[in-house]
Structure formats: C-alpha cells, structure tokens
Amino acid sequence: MNYDAIILGAGAAGLLAAATAGQAGARVLLLDHAEAAGKKILISGGGRCNFTNTGAGPGNYLSENPHFAKSALARYTQWDFLALVERHRIAWHEKTLGQLFCDGSARQIVTMLLDECARGGVEIRLSTPIGEIVHGDGMFRVAGATAPQLVLATGGPSIPKMGATGIAYDIARRFGLGIVPPRPALVPLTLGPDAQDLTGISGLSCPVTARVGTASFTEAALFTHRGLSGPAILQVSSYWTPGAPVTLTLVENAAERLRAARRKAPRARLRAALSEMLPNRLAEAMAARIGFGTELGNTSDAEIDRAAAALGGLTLFPTGTEGYAKAEVTAGGISTAGLSSRTMEATGVPGLYAIGEAVDVTGWLGGYNFQWAWSSARAAGEAIAARGRS
Incomplete structure (x- = not known):
C-alpha cells in the first residue's frame, strides 16, 4: 500500500509526528515491533509521566551542536504541549523545578496521542x-508498504527490557548519516572499593550539589550498594566521561559552620557536629574519612579547613x-x-527524517526529553x- 509517510517507532515522538502529519492531510503508516504503543511513556515519571517542564529551553540539552534544538523548541513549546493536554481534559500538577506530571496515569498521555492519531486517520501496525x-x-x-517519506523515531537503546534497540543508528548509517557515539545518560554511577564506606550506607539520600566539569546540579543524591544515584x-x-571525577558538596559554608560548632560545643567531636548537618550514617562515614577524633575545641583552624574541604x-x-x-535515555x-x-x-537523503531520542539531542532529567x-x-x-501537499 502507498502512503505519504511511514514512521518507525510508536513512542512519544513517533505518535505525535504521525498525528501532526495525519491531521494535516497526509496518509501515514506508523510501525512498531512492540505489541503496544508508548511503552516507555507508561513507565515514565513513576507511572504518571513527567511530560514536560515549564523551564524547557535550548540550554537544557546536550548535543555536539548546542544550537540545533533551538528552532524546533521555539516553534512547539512546552506551553503548546500543555495546551494539548488540557484540551484532552487531563489533570496535571507541577512538582519541583518546573516538572509537570499527570494527576492520574501516564496511560492518559498514551491515550491522548492515540486519539490524536485516530483524528488524523493514522494507520498503526504493532x-x-x-x-x-x-x-x-x-x-x-518497509514491511510491505511504500512511501516517499520515512521517519526514524525508534529512540535509543536505553531500557532494553522495554524492547529498545539501536536500530535507528543502523538505518541512519546505511543512508550515510553520521553517528555521535551513543552512551547511557541519566544513569546511576558505580564506585570502586575505595568508596566502600559510602556504598556501605546504601539507601541514604540527602541534598547535594553534584559537579562534573562545569556542569552542576543541586538536588538529592542517593547512596546505593553499587555507587551513586538520585536526581x-x-x-x-x-x-560524565570515564576517568573524570564527580564532586559533591555535602555541606555549604562548611568552614563557617564547623567554626560555629567549635565555639558552641568545644567538647563535642566531629561526628557529633556533622550529625547536625548530615544524616547520621553519612556524618559517621565523613567523620571517619576526615580522620580526626579530637574534641572540636582542640582542633586547629587548618584541621577545620581540611574537614570543610572534604564536606x-x-x-x-x-x-x-x-x-x-x-x-x-541515550546520549549521542x-x-x-x-x-x-x-x-x-x-x-542528503530527501524524505528521510530522524526525531526524538534517536537524534544527538539529550535533555536534562525532569521532562526535557519528552519536550x-x-x-x-x-x-x-x-x-x-507540507511535502505531501507540494
């Protein structure tokens, strides 16, 4: 059968692209190897789908070309998608840092997108x-169908248990498109034996400022039995790149706060002072790392500064x-x-498109990748x- 476009991948990007083209008059076929549409949407946001972010803009994305996302993000914004959500009477709420979630279930977003595809007469084959x-x-x-336009919307290989693969890269290479080496992103980090004191406090979460190079984020960190996780x-x-350090600020203004603790309770030991600033298990681990057990009143300014540097x-x-x-998600x-x-x-290949996670544009945590x-x-x-009408 002949279509104006064949879209590969019935995830977030594929569903909206199909609905957009279909409602504008194009004959669209949407194909997916999975048995259900929008599988990653359904598990996102703890099942409530963090579907966008009020602060979404080009600065929230990583790419070899940081300017590439500007045009698309400016022409279809978070407010445009929110308007679509509201037209479908989906109740939503805002969490911290501009994150928007469904009040009910992520299934509402999938149903909305399928309804939009139906309005556009999109044929979906799962x-x-x-x-x-x-x-x-x-x-x-493709798969017995013919069209002058083909869209790669199959995402990246993150969360393979949901059926994710790197097929978009294989197809892109065949047509001469370059591939920025893909890598796991928004992913927990593992630590080695030198950090056993920290992996030994697994399950503990606390606010930190985490830094890699010039990038820094102030949110919660979670200590796990294998390393570090949390937002x-x-x-x-x-x-992060292999070999690079990750720096955590556990206590802001640590030197000032430790000096204040020394004045207030000179007979207290470091662990007791840290327990006023950190969860108990982390206070104990950091006191052991810093390594002096004398009373605070007997510590020198140099020792206070050394402790503050670690914190x-x-x-x-x-x-x-x-x-x-x-x-x-997958970066690259x-x-x-x-x-x-x-x-x-x-x-270089008229009629071939690539969208969503398959492209070298990766957003921050918090609804940016959906946007x-x-x-x-x-x-x-x-x-x-537009090509179909021309």
Whole structure:
C-alpha cells in the first residue's frame, strides 16, 4: 500500500509526528515491533509521566551542536504541549523545578496521542518487524508498504527490557548519516572499593550539589550498594566521561559552620557536629574519612579547613555507569550535522527524517526529553504534510 509517510517507532515522538502529519492531510503508516504503543511513556515519571517542564529551553540539552534544538523548541513549546493536554481534559500538577506530571496515569498521555492519531486517520501496525528497508526511485519500502517519506523515531537503546534497540543508528548509517557515539545518560554511577564506606550506607539520600566539569546540579543524591544515584547524580551522569571525577558538596559554608560548632560545643567531636548537618550514617562515614577524633575545641583552624574541604568538595572517581539497563535515555545518536534543524529531514537523503531520542539531542532529567520528542516530532510532522501537499 502507498502512503505519504511511514514512521518507525510508536513512542512519544513517533505518535505525535504521525498525528501532526495525519491531521494535516497526509496518509501515514506508523510501525512498531512492540505489541503496544508508548511503552516507555507508561513507565515514565513513576507511572504518571513527567511530560514536560515549564523551564524547557535550548540550554537544557546536550548535543555536539548546542544550537540545533533551538528552532524546533521555539516553534512547539512546552506551553503548546500543555495546551494539548488540557484540551484532552487531563489533570496535571507541577512538582519541583518546573516538572509537570499527570494527576492520574501516564496511560492518559498514551491515550491522548492515540486519539490524536485516530483524528488524523493514522494507520498503526504493532508487533510488526521492520525487516529490510528498500530505497529507490524516491520511495521507501518497509514491511510491505511504500512511501516517499520515512521517519526514524525508534529512540535509543536505553531500557532494553522495554524492547529498545539501536536500530535507528543502523538505518541512519546505511543512508550515510553520521553517528555521535551513543552512551547511557541519566544513569546511576558505580564506585570502586575505595568508596566502600559510602556504598556501605546504601539507601541514604540527602541534598547535594553534584559537579562534573562545569556542569552542576543541586538536588538529592542517593547512596546505593553499587555507587551513586538520585536526581543530582543522574543529571551529572550525562556530562560524565570515564576517568573524570564527580564532586559533591555535602555541606555549604562548611568552614563557617564547623567554626560555629567549635565555639558552641568545644567538647563535642566531629561526628557529633556533622550529625547536625548530615544524616547520621553519612556524618559517621565523613567523620571517619576526615580522620580526626579530637574534641572540636582542640582542633586547629587548618584541621577545620581540611574537614570543610572534604564536606564542600567530596571528590569521587566513578568506575562506570549502570549501563543502558538503568539509563533513562541515550546520549549521542544520529548526528545533527546531517539534519535540518527546521524539519528534521536528512539534508542528503530527501524524505528521510530522524526525531526524538534517536537524534544527538539529550535533555536534562525532569521532562526535557519528552519536550524534545514533542518539538522534533511536530517539526517533522508539519514538514511531511507540507511535502505531501507540494
């Protein structure tokens, strides 16, 4: 059968691209090897889908070309997607740092997108292997269907238990598009034997400022039996490279606070003073790391400064990450150098598009990656319809 476009991947980006193009008059076929649409949407945000962020903008994304996302994000914003949510009467609420969630279930977002596809007359085929893609005479042939336009919306390999693969990269390479080496992002970090004192307090969470290079995030960190997790760690993990340190500020203004503790309780020991600033188990671990057990009144200013340096800049060297199995997204992917920032179309292959997580645009934790999916999908969907009308 002939269509105006075939979209591969019935996730967030694929569903909205299909709905956009279909409602603008294009004949669209949406294919996915999974048995259900929007599987990653359903597990996101603890099952409530953190579907966007009020602060979403180009500065919240990593890419080899940091300017690439500007056009799509400006033309379909978080407020545009929120308006769609509200048209479908989906109740929502805002959590910290501008994160927007469904009051009910993430399934409401999937249902909304499927309803939008139905309005556009989109044909959806699930449990359909993509198989071989044949391209010739300006047409793409996939799974028995033919169209002059093909959209890669299959995401990246993060969360493979949901059926995620790197097939988009294989297809892109075949058509001559470059690939920025993919890596797990928004992922827990692992620590080695030199940090057994910290992995020994697994389950403990506390607010920190985590830094990797010039990137820093002030949120909670979670100590695990294998290393570090929690929002602050997931954020900096996207910037982390093997061998690089991660620095945690556990106590702000530590020197000032320790001197105040020394004046107030000179007979107290460091662990007791730290327990006023940190959870008890972390206070004990840090007191042991810092390594002096004398009463605070007997500590020198140099010792106070040394303790403050450890509390204000605990430097750790992760041994790696928990990998794609625990990564919320994939960084890297199809290089933006071969794509139009306005339409997401491959500049060297007319009719071929790449959107969403498959592209080398990776957002922060907190709804930013969904917003990139919506914005890039809208750009491609409008371009598909415009080409069909021309």
